[in-house]
Amino acid sequence: MTPQQPHDLPDFESLALVDLEDSPLSAAPLAPLARQAPPARDAAPAAPATEPAPSSAPSTRFTDWSTITKIRADVANALAEETMPGSDEEDRRARAASLIGAFIDDEESRRLDSGLVQWTNAERRAITQAVLESLFGFGRLQPLLDDPTIENIEIYGYDDVLIQRTGNTFEQADPIAESDADLLSMLSFYAAQQSKSFDPAHPRLHMSLGPTARLYAAGWVVARPIATIRIHRLVDVTLTDLVDLSLMPSELARFLRAAVRAKKSIMVAGAQGAGKTTLLRGLINEIDAWEKLAILESVAELHLEQLGKERHRRLVPLEAVPGSGEKDANGRPIGEITMDDWARDTFRMNLDRMIVGEILGPEVIAMFEAMQTGAGSLSTIHAKNSAAVPERVVTLARKDGRVTEDFARRQVAENIDLAVYVDLVKTRNPWTGESSLTRRITDVTSYTPGEGGLVASTQLWGLQDGQITPKMSPEWMDDLRPYLDEEAA
Structure with missing residues (x-):
């Protein structure tokens, strides 16, 4: 990411009050946010109220998103077909992890038949994590949502993503999808999880991304898909x-x-x-x-x-x-x-x-x-x-x-x-x-x-x-x- 010149914007977030307009959705079930004592006025930005579990950010990130998207679709379809009365999210996550392992085995068999190199154990773990983030988190957006220094994410198409950090500097981020069509499909998938519609008949989307982030998106009626994500880092405040x-x-x-x-x-x-x-x-x-x-x-x-x-x-x-x-x-x-x-x-x-x-x-x-x-x-x-x-x-x-x-x-x-x-x-x-x-x-x-x-x-x-x-x-x-x-x- 390439830092840009800071803009003359409010620096209140640098005092740890990151959300002033108004915790990312971790892979684990959400726990209540811990109370924080306010920092000194000249303190560096504080850590978020809840730190992501170490396992939620594997050291190896898998970047073959076509594979991840395919496995996610297969797992989502399999989960939808299964009837699990009384199951909670923990049960669904455990079942999803089991299905992911089976679909990874299927994909790897096809790779070997095509003469491709076998995935390492680290890559298999990274695929599993990425698919889980797509199903229960927000896929390629998740690392940005998990970053405690990011306040806003602005999307001007799949490959034009700006992030605004505390301190009010803007940086260009990596693409969050393979194409604009893939970006629209991704947002439609997340909208459906909240019983919302995002399609040509419903080209505007307002939704939450986890417990403290808000998304607005528009597609089909604009030249390229656009979205703005506001991340609210501080909830428990007096x-x-x-x-x-x-x-x-x-x-x-x-x-x-x-x-x-x-x-x-x-x-x-x-x-x-x-x-x-x-x-x-x-x-x-x-x-x-x-x-x-x-x-x-x-x-x-x-x-x-x-x-x-x-x-x-x-x-x-x-x-x-x-x-x-x-x-x-x-x-x-x-x-x-x-x-x-x-x-x-x-x-x-x-x-x-x-x-x-x-x-x-x-x-x-x-x-x-x-x-x-x-x-x-x-x-x-x-x-x-x-x-x-x-x-x-x-x-x-x-x-x-x-x-x-x-x-x-x-x-x-x-x-x-x-x-x-x-x-x-x-x-x-x-x-x-x-x-x-x-x-x-x-x-x-x-x-x-x-x-x-x-x-x-x-x-x-x-x-x-x-x-x-x-x-x-x-x-x-x-x-x-x-x-x-x-x-x-």
């Missing part, structure tokens, strides 16, 4: 961790912690890559472990279930399901479960609060429902600045078409208690004089109904001399005092 990483001062963390525990509804806003999803995780992780939470997402991204029962004992993660190409009598895709469907179901779940993750479109209606309960919903949204948040919510609601502009504006004014804006702020190193972009909370605003059906906003925290400081107290400050007193005690 507001204290974010203070240590300079996202906010401790006084603001104390205020936000009290707002979460007082069940205020909070919208985290910012541009792409600003740190919205990590801040959302930090806020959610301040909720009492025994509160029953439902997490509604169009594409699973928060992955709080990886943290273990000690963090969230009563967690219900819910992801929208697109359904099949066939329609039912009402014209809906068979098997489809929308965010609205899940939102209705949650009223039968004995919840303490419902959290709707990223708001990109129709999720806004589910968010309104969550906030109307007064149980303290939390969400993220893209916005160019803090003042644009109410109109952004209204615009998404109007595009959905099910509510009026007045209704949407009233929901913002009456139900969003706080908007927390995360931005990329240019800072200068006093010792070297070098400038860089660093993630910071730059604004905290509260909303109330205004005159003429408009939204009245009050800035509670804002920037002064480059530092965020308190400006005013919210009308509902008394609701927070028991939790602030609790911390002080």
